[in-house]
Each structure stands twice: as C-alpha cells, then as structure tokens.
Amino acid sequence: MTTGTPRPPVRLPWFDVRLPRMRGDITWIYLWGAPLRVSHWLAALSLVVLFFTGLFISFPVWTSAGEASSHFLMARFRFTHFLAATVIVFAGIIRVYWLFAGNQFERWPALWPFTRRNVHHMFLMLKSYATLDPKIQPHFVGHNPLAQVAYTLIYLGTTVMMVTGFTMYGQANPGGFFYTLFTWVPGMLGGLQGVRVLHHTVAWLYPIFFSIHIYLAIRADYIERAGVVSSMLTGGRFVMSHEEFEDCDLGDHPSVPWHTGEHPTWVKPQ
C-alpha cells in the first residue's frame, strides 16, 4: 500500500442505513384499545393451547405403561383444554364488550365489510398478493377488508367451537348447566358424533389461519414499514402525513404527538 493514495470510504452495505429525512411527517396514531389487545393475546395463547391439547385428546399418541392409578395423562390434557377454554370465553366476553365500546375499526358494524367499494378493495388486495405488487394495494389505517373477513370468520368459528365444545363438556353432567344450556345442539347436528365432527373440522381453521395471519402481518410490516405487528402490543402504528387511506381521512387532523396516544375516536369515517 502506497502512502498518499486517498483511501476509499468504508461503506459496509449492512451498515448503510438510509433514513428518510421526514422528521415531523411521521405520526404515531393510537388505533387498538387495550381491551382489544388483551383479548387478542389471551385468545392467541389459549387457541394454541386448545389446538395442541385438542390434538392429543383426539389422537392420544403417548400411552403410559403400568398401573392406571399411577397416571393421569389424558385427564390432565383434558383439564388443560377446559382451562384454556375458559380463557378464550373470557377473551370473547372482552371482545364482545369492545364490539360496542370500541372505535370505528373495532365496533360490530366493522365485522361485515361487504360494501361495493370494499369488495373492490378485497379484489385489489388479492391481486396484489397474487402478483406480489405492493403498489396496487389499497392503504388502510385499520384492517384491510380482506383481513377483516378473515377475523370475522375466526370469530364465527370460535363461537361454533365454544358451543360444540361446551356441549360435549356438559355431557359428563347430564342435567347440569352446560348440558341444559346446549340441549338443542346435538339435535341440530344429528347427535353427539355430529357435534364432535364439527368441533374437529373447525379446529383445523386455526392452524390455517395462524400461518396466514402471522405471515401477512409480518409481510405488511416488511413492505409498508408502518409498525403493524407491534400495533397489537402498543396499540398504535405509524402513518405518513401525506399518506392517503381508504378507510378514513386523516388529512384535516392535527398530528397526534406520538406519546400522548389519545384513543382515536377523532378519526372521521369517510
């Protein structure tokens, strides 16, 4: 190496952070109320537990040798399943409360997004997923309507799971609370086996939903860089002040300082 030769600047590609110079243009908006987030994570946790304990209950693959009196394997799995079931019921109660007390993205009318415009947007979402082209993707502050349909489906499925699950649970105590509450269910589904089949069928909705849901959430974060994944923890996400959204107009409103985090009842529906 000869002295006097100017050294090229060190530019390691991994450290070449390109920050957009947009201070002040980025706003953090508070979207998801605490009850919604609490019910989301309670449901996520209990559904995972429910799915795997449910798998064991339907295929008890581990058999325990020796005296029956020294084991309680299936009983413990069932106990865990029932415990997780009470957690999801609790989460469901919170969610139902928030269907009436939440903001426009959380309230019950949001569960049915089938307006003409939204159907068109669903189509655009599908198209952008199929062509991998994020530019044709419409922008939403809340969920895109396609995601909302998936969530509504999960709410429905979970209701079916609760009803069929507690119907079977009640059978051990004929005349008891759950037995009496759900006497109409076996009749409707052609007997207890019908209830069981439905419970098994809907259960498979969850692994399918989980993989797609988690993937699409991370993907949206990767492409839009708006903090969508953490919004379910912190309650809010980032928006560019010049960004246009399909589901509400943020234009006229002053930026909300990012740590005040007012609940966004101020978001005007379009």
Place this chain on the structure above:
Amino acid sequence: MDGSTLGEHLEERGVTRRSFVEFCTEMAVILGLGSAAAPSVANALATQKRPTVIWLEMQECTGCVESVLRTEAPTIGDLVLDVVSLDYSDTLMAAAGHAAEKAKAESMAKNKGSYILIVTGSVPTKEDGIYCTLAGKTIRSHLEEAAEGAAAIIALGACAHWGSVQAARPNPTGAVGVRDIIKNKPIINIAGCPPIGDVVTATVVHFLTFGRLPSMDREGRPLFAYGNRIHDQCSRRAHFDAGQYVENFDDDNARRGWCLYQVGCKGPATYSPCPIVQWNQRTSWPIGAGHPCIGCTEPYFWDTMSPFYQRLPEVGGFGVEKRVDTIGASLAIGAAAGVAAHAGMTVLHQIRARKSSKQLPEHDAAAQEDSNNG
C-alpha cells in the same frame, strides 16, 4: 283369572311373597328408587289389575324379542304369564292366522284406553308401506289401529325408536320409528339395538306403580336407564384418564383391558345403562368383553357412529373417503407451504425492487436522493 289383581294372580300361581318382593327390589333399584322403595313398589303392584299388553312386531329382526326373553328377573314365564297379560304377540302366542288377529281385536276392544302397546320394528313409508304387511294390511295401519286405544306405547328397540338399520342411508323402504307416525300418545323409547330386557320390565313396572311413564330425556328415553353416558360409567374409564389405550385388537394393551377409545369406542357419545345393568343375566357387556361401544342407543347410529372402529366418521366427496382430521391436516400443511412459498417470492421481489431506485416508493426515493446529495 281375568280381572284379578296382580297380587291375587301371583298367589294363584304359587309365586311366593318372598320372590315377588325380591323382584320388586330389583326393579326399584333399576328404576333408581333404591331398595328401600321395594315395599311401596310391591304394594302398588300387588293391588294392580294385570295390564293387558299388545305386542306389535313390525319391520324388525326379532332381536328385541330375544333380548326381552333374556330378562333376568322375571324370566320369560314371569313376564308373560305373571306380570302382564300378553294378549297378542306374533312370536310368543300359540294362536296363529285369523285366530290371532281375532284375539287381538277382542282384547283391544275390551281393554280400550287401558292396554300397553309394545312395538318392535320400524314402519316402512315408501310405496304406501307395502314393504311390511300383516294379515293383508300394511303394518302402518295395524300400528295406527292399535295405538288408537293404547294407554301408552313402549317403542322397543332402535327400529321402533327411529328406524335402525333399515333407516340407515339410503333408507330404501322409507323406514321411520313409531314417534314419526303416532303423535297423540305418550311414547317411551327403549333405545338400543337391541335394548336390555330388564329396562323394558322396569319401564312396565314403573308404569304400573305410578300410573305414568317414567321421566324421559330429549330422545324420549327413560332417564333411569339412559341418564348417563357409557363413558362416565365405564369400567375401563381409569385407563382412559390415565392415557392407556388399546391400539390394536390383538395387542398387549387389549389383553390388559385398557380403554377402547383408540379403536373407535363411541362410549363418550352414548347414553345407556349397559355398564351397570349388563347383559344376559349380568354376564358381561360389549366393552367388558373387549369390543368398543358402537353407540346403538343413539339415533341414526348406523350413519353417525360408523365406521365402528374409528373415532370419527369419514367424509365423502374426496374421491377416497377421508377423515376430517386428515383433510384438515393436509389443508393446514398446504397453507403453511403456501405461506412459505409466498414469503420467499415476496422477499425476492422486494429485494429486486429496492435495488433499482426507480422502483422505490416515492418517499424512499426522495430520501435516497436527499442522502446522496447530502
């Protein structure tokens, strides 16, 4: 003999008070009244007039009659001759042809409004019911005629309950149970294919003691017998809770008497007194003998409980019949694979897009220029 009370009748036949009370104790226990109720049952029965029973056999295999003949106490002689006055039964009566029909008509006329009608077998409804006829008439008209003057109807067995095997898909004869034809009479379903004979006797005793049918569940089955699931009374239940299962019929676990859940036991979906009352003079019962319960006391079990050696039914329409769990697992794996593929393609696409600054989103591009200039 006619018109005498049951007590007098038994005395005439030389039945001792002791064996009568023994019988009453047994019945009181099966009915869930407890042995303390035996004297009351005995009193009520002894002062009763012997009830007339008309037993109508329709579309059936006579297995239910066989099962009732196997009632432990009373034996066939006791049941037919001592407790009830069985005026008509194709299988058991000596008379045949016109004489039998005449006996039935006479008995029905004489005991109008007070006789018990026991029905075994289903009613075919297709082609005007020609699939089962008796004495030149369809069995449906026999049933309607006999039900007219009955005080109560005991629908005995799965056939009379809902149609059983002949009502399984595709049900070629349009077989239905008694409750689908007769709507204006109290009907009790003694479910099972066949049911346990003691349950029939106990139901008759209940009717004689209290003057009404016992309380029933949503299926019209007597609660004293069908009030609990097999699974909750099963002698193998400890193995279920412990997680000890028979996996094949000839494995060691089968020899050890472990739970039959994995080989298709429908005990968790079946209400029946089998584990307690058992069969053939308390000899054994299906699960006790190592065979999984097939759920024969539940309606439509031929369709809903089969395949009998699998936990769940199969779903048609996928070429090969598959269980929902197989289909569900394939879909879940498919979804995960789809997600992985899509994720890979998205990353490649984004990397390519971000490499060429022209393809960057507007603000990114502006920022890029900014930083380059600065």
